[in-house]
Amino acid sequence: MKKAIFTLVVTFSLIGCGSDSDKPNNKPTESSNKLEAISPLPSSPQHKPDVSYDEQLQLDIEQFVKLAHSVQYFYPSIASQNSDWPLFIAESIIELSQTPEQERADKGLFLLRQIAPYLTTDETLLPEVNDNTEVSTWLQNAPLNQAVYTRTLLTQSYGELKNRDYSSNNLIAEVDYFQEALYFPLYLPENLELQGQTFQQLGRWQLSEEFQHTEICMASVSSMWAAINHFWPYFDQISVNWQNSLPNLLQACTEDDFIQKRAKIYTEFTKLKDNHIIIALPTPEQHVQNKYIPFLYELVEGRAIVVREEKSQQTGVEIGDEILKINDQDIHDYLEDKADSSLKSDLQRKTVPAYTDVFTASLESIEYQIKKPNGQTNTIQVTPKPIEALTRFHGLRYVPRRDEKVEVLSNGFYRLNIYNISSNDTADVLEQLKDAKGVILDMRNYPTDWHGWQTVLSWFINNTAVNDTISYSWQGAPNQTEIKQQPLSQTIQPAQNQFKVPVVALSSRYSQSSNEHSLIFARSGGIPILGEPTSGINGNIIEMGLFGGFNQNSAQGVTFIYTNMKANRLNGDALINAGVKPDILVPRTIQSHRVQVDNQLTAAIEYLKQQLEQ
Structure with a gap:
């Protein structure tokens, strides 16, 4: 059957007005009741x-x-x-x-x-x-x-x-x-x-x-569009008219100006709110961002705050200063102009353009209007520097990162920087924790070893941690009209040598993908999460190389990366464009940057103290 x-x-x-009868007859026709033989390829x-x-x-x-x-x-x-x-x-x-x-x-x-x-x-x-x-x-x-x-x-x-x-x-x-x-x-x-x-x-x-040739650009963007159209698993969670994006992408390829072309292409893919998306295009030399500003700012409490600076820089801009305007444009309008083509979700559409604004393509002077912590407002001209002149930046990052695996804190508390711990480290880490009265699991950065963080979590979870939030989407027909889901379930069992001490996990707004995956395990195992909502994308990526891809051997091709696996929150709600929400909301603060203190770590220590007092 x-x-x-x-x-x-x-x-x-x-296009235009009138009925179909007003248009030329541009429809496929069959000339007989038998399929015609095909001619050889020229x-x-x-x-x-x-x-x-x-x-x-x-x-x-x-x-x-x-x-x-x-x-x-x-x-x-x-x-x-x-x-x-x-x-x-x-x-x-x-x-x-x-x-x-x-x-x-x-x-x-x-x-x-x-x-x-x-x-x-x-x-x-x-x-x-x-x-x-x-x-x-x-x-x-x-x-x-x-x-x-x-x-x-x-x-x-x-x-x-x-x-x-x-x-x-x-x-x-x-x-x-x-x-x-x-x-x-x-x-x-x-x-x-x-x-x-x-x-x-x-x-x-x-x-x-x-890529500079229109037909190559069109073949590239249509290939990227088609991969999303036929395989991207989030159309039921992200409201986007993807059919309307194809003509916009094709039209972008007719633009002579590279910056306009790239912005129009990026704008369509930004609509997907997939923070894994990367589109690497061959960039004309004059538009390569190989210059830098000797300080870096982040959006903190909704304001653009300088958080790091080059040690030798003498611009007059300092850590803790607030940026009000760039080239006489209000900073929020400036970042909003970048947001629509940022390739980022609603959670990161302005935060990522802020911290990546440290790089630029021109040596032309940039005017910054800044406000000092004492309220004084200054206008400063800053000349970008060639990337070859880059020296070390200093200052506490928005997401603090440490080189240590284990840090001894006060009151018998320990901080485990899980992102640094490999499976080979776990025995030594376990020995160091033998007298711990409370533990902070710093999970704000991307983990480097799958088995390392799983082993560490097994020491602290209260029950079997189950993560059944991801799935494959098998496609049987074009346009995702026939999808069969294959759920994947993973578990972490509590270790026999389990610690019975207060524990808390830290999250950040840049915690993403495998980082979020580990936080979902922590939540399933009963470990509270303190910090900020995470990036909001998980699942393995696909990397497509078109016309050789964009790499050292082929600088004229295109590389396209996106999320091809469905991933949700632990409760089944959408993770994409939402993230993992912490149990205890503690964003980074302007004051914490000005005094160079990790306020999330401080809040975690206070939480452990409260747990011991109960």
Whole structure:
């Protein structure tokens, strides 16, 4: 029995006024009751023509790339698996630009059928499948087969594959292409008459694979958009119209100014509020941030406070000063201008632009209006310095970080800097704690050793700590229309040599990912948390390299990182854009920076004292 067909709706934008009858007939057509044979991929690329990316061409490219990426991820063939899809899309964009508008739908379908021949407007032309048919299908919870993630093309009988836990429930995908229904198989029989071809090199147009070229930019941003569209697991928790982001991303690629182009691209991905997102673009030399300001400021109690400075700096700006304006712009307006393209969630959209403002691309003087702790206001000109001149900064960080693993405090209390403790250290740490009357678990920084922090937590938890907050999302069909969740559960058992002393864990607003994962274990095990709400993102990342990626060997490619695993709070609520909330809220304070005291540590010590007195 055939499985049900699902429907995937892809938005198509109309321009101008009037009805569809006013538009050129740009819909895919079938010429017979049999799928046409596919022609060989060309192998003699011609000189790339000049292209004018008018509004209609951008709309047609949008339609094409949506279909292309659906085929890339869900058409189950070796040819699709092994094709260089970003390069294919880039070349196809040029080909579409040289095609009359009314013929672009057919041209796009023709190009895709060279890789995926069973792509048709007539469902009855697709090959039939029964339980004994040898077929291929995708089993995938990510766009790449990477680290903990799976993307594999399986070949077995349909009867065997359809009963696998995370295989598709559908035989056929139905997608919308230029307002016409289009079909392709999700289970593709072997040894068919029509065989797709693997696209690995340019055959139509000579292209330079550099991001500065519009077609390369469009292929890159559409690839990033598609990975999110088909695999990102947070659309039920983050309100965003991701379909509307694709035309904005494509339009960004037509910008001549790099800063504008980057800002428009970053703005669309900032809407996801995924603090793991990194987009590394090849940056023109004049825009590389290889200069620095000799002091660093953070938002503390809602105000921009200098928290660290270069020892040798003589600007007149000091730790504890408040920044009121930069180049005559109010500091909050200044940071708000950066926030929309910060790639950060609501929790960090201004805090991260603040502390990263220490770097700049220009040597031009910057004007700061500052207020001293005594209320005096000064205007100071600061000239950035080349990064080669950088010397050590001093001052207590917003999130204090220590080199020690164990620190002896007063009253028989100990501080364990869990982020520094490895599994090899635990026996020695355990010995040092034998006389402890209370313990502070500093979990404000990212842990370096998974087994190290788990072992330490086992000494202090009151019960079995269960973390069942993460899950894989297996995708059986385009546009996340068929998702099967695979929950993951992890536990930490209380150690036999458990400490029966008061304990408290510290959190920070920059505690993120594995850092938050460990705090969820602490909470499940009954350990109270003191500090601030955390960053609000957990789960393993995916790293995609497009056109070679952005690295030392390929400075012209793009690297894209995002969160591909669902992660929630311990109670099942959304963690993304919310974080782990502490039991005892203690933010860093302006006064604590001015007197260089870790007020969260002080509050933790007071908490332990209260517990001992009870």
